[in-house]
Amino acid sequence: MAGNTLIEAKGIYKSFSGVPVLQDVHFEVKAGEVHALMGENGAGKSTLIKIITGVYTKDDGQIYWEGKPVEINSYQDCQKLGVACIYQELSVIPPLTVAQNVYLGREPRKGPFIDYAKMNQMTQELIDKYQFPLKPTTVVENLGIGQRQLIEILKGLSQDSKLLIMDEPTASLSGKEAEMLFKIIQKLRSEGVSIIYISHRLEEVYMLSDRLTILRDGKNAAVLEKEDIIPAKVIETMIGKVVDESAGSRKMLHSDDNAEVRLDVKNLTDKTDRYRNISFQVHRGEILGLGGLIGAGRTEVVRAIYGVDKAASGEVWLDGKKLNPSPKASILEGIGFVPEDRRNQGFIPLLSTTKNVALTNYDIVKINGTSISDADELAMSKRAIQAIDIRPSDPNKQVGVMSGGNQQKVVLGKWLMRDLKLLIVDEPTAGIDVGAKDEIYSILEDLAKQGVAVIVVTSDLQELLRVSHRIIVMRKGDIVKEFKNVEVTQSKVLSAGQGVEEEAE
Amino acid sequence: MKRMNQTTMRRLISIGMLLILVVLFTILAGAGKGKFFNFDNLIEVVRDASIPAIIGVGVTFIIITAGIDLSTGSMMALVGMTMANIYAYTLLPFSVMMLAGILVGLLCGLCNGIIVAKFNVPEFIGTLATMSIFRALTYIIAIRDANGVIKSQPMNHSQYTWLGTGIGKFYYVIIAMIIIVAAGQITLKYTRFGTNLYSVGASKKAATLSGIDVAKTRLIAYVITGFTVAIGAIFTTARLQSATTAIGMDFEFNPIAAAVVGGVALSGGSGDVIGTLIGALFMATLENGVRKLSINTAYQYVIKGAIIIAVVIFDATYKARMDRKAREEGAKEGLE
């Protein structure tokens, strides 16, 4: 199937602020293949993609298109060649409609004017073709992150390109949408379109890719042919150690009903009906998984528990004490919260790791009179960096320019510095590499062992099964199912989320 | 479709607020000849709004890209003084004089664009600097009398001053405003450039990743503003029948205020030219109406400020409600 070399990047160098990110990288994609690009967080995958698509200027190296050297200085240049790219950081424009976003810069025109009727119709055709839950005229700012990801994908698909690059397209998709995407990818491949596929979800990569390039610390680590893509080997090449990635169907860890109840949520109901009568408990040392499709209302529920949004009615009790939730009160009561939208809600991009880590912890940082002890603040951030291996390990690095995975570690790291009773994590590993994922899982498990109650909201079914002691599935604002001390499979959870009862039960 | 209704609703609300203001002044200052509410006075209000509205079209483009232009007042003076020089020292036809003025406006806009978009100087400070540069250039080319003292240059040739008048009370400047506002609105809503403006304003990074030439888009917005400023300068000098170095002094906040009152967010990515027009009308009504109250100037300032605050509070409260509703709609849509 795979034919001649379509695009080739040779001897690519790139550095930011003097720190080398890519060194002598070689990367080659053949016509009609799905080529996966893997590597740890910060390995330089996204940077390589941005160089290929002209967003960053390379420091050195050469790119060849169908064997001929080309200069790509802007995204338009690569569009002309027939390359489309779905970037990791979403590039949808919130004030525009879905259709405007999909055809941004390529709007169908009548004379000098945009032909909106045609554009909406073309978008509707695309939506129908791929069956995405979208409407052409919806303004994007009113949509959630998952839907925005779908728009981004639609935009890439609409370009009929020879090469489609996808940088972590499934990071904020739930199982159902991801399945749809995989089908689309397979269809495109059969039509001869080349695809560069970046993901931290290994099973996707194994399933989809024809070849695999692994980057490590900004250098080429390996190029594997389909038959050589063996999970253990890939992981080892990527991160230098072996991680157990096996999971599919397994028995829940034992969830002990007799353990002390830490969190008791009673009849929580939303003002605007995004969830209703939510009641559940989390015990000491228990990891509760919260599953469901995009838009099931899980995020809203956990935000209400933590106190970012106020629920219309219902109560939240922690260790037998009724809470009046607000972020500040929650923090002081021993609740930690990792929001799903990392970039917009998780951290302060302009500030350093140190200041981000310390932000929620000034009640425990040493303060002389009114003056923060810089040394103590720094020591705390060094502890966090050490505890979850944040890279770069420079505590003064601006978090805004760090890779997504490391940003997530910073967001999580600050909660590990305090004594927690309850930790809520919403999509904790979106866009995080296997190694780091594994670390995060073990951090969550460690916390649980220490008696912390943990709530994990995740759309990654594998993850849900991997970490949860008990699973609650939500659908359209209601709790529809609980899996406790039973055998669960991904498909059972999925069908509960979709509202399809399995006959097998 | 829902969103369509929402913008329409908001538009209706802002028109409503304008009308309330008109009614308020009609009650306080009276209707009929010599009062607030009569044709002659209302048409003057529109006339007063037209220069900020015309220049506001360009400024709206810039603000939509999350930029700002503080140099429009000085730019007006420079354009005016350029034309005054041609008027005074040459016998070139007026059309050539006006073209030269427009050219200067475009060049000024280009300067701003280059400083801001190419050299990445923050908009506020970049255009604050050009504000003093353009004013200084105006002084330098100012026309001086035999003693070397700067003087105002009359430009009272009837072939030019007709621009300052109208067909009866339908002033040409109002007609120009309607044309420019319409052109601006169409550009904004129905061309790629317009979409690009919104994209750049919403997120420069996302716009870059979508293949939009961010620097070029911003630059063109500044150049367009240069054009609208030149048009504003032409109508102003035609009405004043002269050009002075003081034209446009402290003017720069007027179009910005018109835009912002009209719902163009300074953070970029939202608003439109019609909003700016309504904002300009609102500000002009306020200025004019407060004058009719026959109260001490000092209190006029207080009342003006208080009304603006009251109105924006109302608008913000309303907008917050609309936005929440729209998000809920969006969320529901996602479920289907």
Next chain:
Amino acid sequence: MMKNFNWSKYSKPIILVAFIVVLSILRPKAFLSLDNFSNVLWSVAVIGIMVSGSIFVFLIGGIDLSIATLCAFSAVVVVSVTHMLGDTPVAVIAGVLAALVVGALAGAIHGIIITTFKIPAFLVTFATQSIFLGLAMVFTNNKIISCTVPAFTAIGAFKILGFPLPVYFMVIIALISWYILRKTVYGRYVYAVGGNPTASEISGINVKLASIVCYVLSGLTTALGGIVLASMTQQASSGTGAGYTNDVITAAVIGGVSLLGGEGTVPGAIFGAVLMGLLNNGLNLMSVPSTHAGLVKGLVIVVAVAFDAMQHADQSRKKVKKVKKASA
């Protein structure tokens, strides 16, 4: 060695030193004297005082267009109250306190309106600018009210070690402001709120309260600026402080404060104020005609800020060669 030099870090002191060197060469006698430095500092004192407080507003991504008229209003308040209470030293103290209260109140009103209704600071302060001007006119009946009470004029003119009091005020206020921003928890919160209000909210910061305090601090220093200005000129009117809004914002931005919020330091802002003071002083000493001064000033500002912006952008490019060599 030189190649490793971190230009962007030191660009500000370098620009300052370059300026001083150029002026020293061009106008050695007039420029290089203690008196002149004292004068320059004195002329930037008011801007320095005001920018030390306004920086809080800029750091949370706000802006204050009412600086000039609030300055006028508080100047009017201090003088009127002093007159009202009989021009005694105690009256002066009462006047100063009254003006500070007015400033703090004005700031609180700004903060409350802006945060409660989520209205852009630009609009609110654009409106209050008009209100403060009106109030200043009401209180003075559009006149200049002068005040030559020694206890009052001393605020602006009394000298210690050759430097007038306002210079010390500037230094003290700047130090306090620097301390708050650099050392206290509240300072950390200000940067966080400016950098990402949503994330700050989730991190348990009372974003609303933190923002209101920023506006109050800005109001306080603006009022103090007004008091000092009134004392320096021995009078107050609705025109006191005209032009200071732009001067304060310019000083802050030249000093590296981002009007988008989250970025900037007090030393930077003071640097900006001093640079502007030196620039004005230089233009005066060089007898540049006022018609041309704006041109020079504008160009210097553009070049200085563009230079700073380029330094940021160029950082990455410079190191390339070294990396290549290392890996070759």
Next chain:
Amino acid sequence: GGGATTTREDTAASSGAAAGGSSAKVKVDPYAGDEVKIAYIAHDIGTPNNQGWKEGIERECASWSNIKVDSYGAEESAETQVQIMTDCINQGYNAIILQCSDGTALAPSVKQAEEAGIPVITVNLDCSSDTIHSALVMAVDYDAGRMAADKMAEQMGGSGKIAIIQGVPGLERTDNLEKGFRDTIANYSGIEIVDAQSASFQKDTAMTVMNSFLQSYPDLKGVFAINDAMAEGAALAAQSANKKGQIVIWGADGEKDALAMIESGDMAGTIYTNSWDEGSTAAKIALLMIGSEYDYTCLTATPKVIMEPIVVTKENVGTIAEEDRW
């Protein structure tokens, strides 16, 4: 630019310009108790002079209950002032007292008002000379500059260095004042004008400018500031540099504070005009014009009422009574 300007032929303009004439004049007689309203349109309502004029006008009219005065400020902008003029014409004011921001720019509006039968009395600044209107009440700035120069030269003993503190460039009034001053100083061979800097009419800026003058010219003997606020600033700066009374500092306008500083020896002199008097004179003329048979179109020039500027120094400052200090 400089040099001679070109004349453009305009056949259309001269005809029909004064066509409307005084026919539109409304028959009212303020002295007979008819309701009358007068508008005062200031360049900037917030300055002492403008306030002085305003109060002069108000005092003059205060004794008549049938006369109403409204004051407007144009925020230092000719464009705004033109808008207010149009507004006042529409409002049907019986007379307008106008302090032009810019004589040339306001000329069309003045013409329009007169054509509508509303007498316009300009104060302090004429509108362009071919715009004939009811009256002009003014001080002659050029002459004032000359008088200041002569007196200053005398005080300086005919020799020494002088620096000028200017206002905002390009304003006709202050430019004329400076011109008169310079022309006269040129007659004194011993006196040299070494520098001229703008302080934008601001007292605090003037202090800074004065400080740099003191640095640049240690032997500076005289300073002429184009308005009193700046002269006061210069005097304060001299005071704090321990040069009180050593430098001959002059201002212009004659506001209250400046007179006090002359008394205390901080300033050497100023040009005094009585703003109240000017204002009330303008108001008197306005009342005469309203409803009179008087037809301005038959004039060949605008009638001028010259308010004689008075040179004030320490010797005669005492003669200005407290109630004449504005």
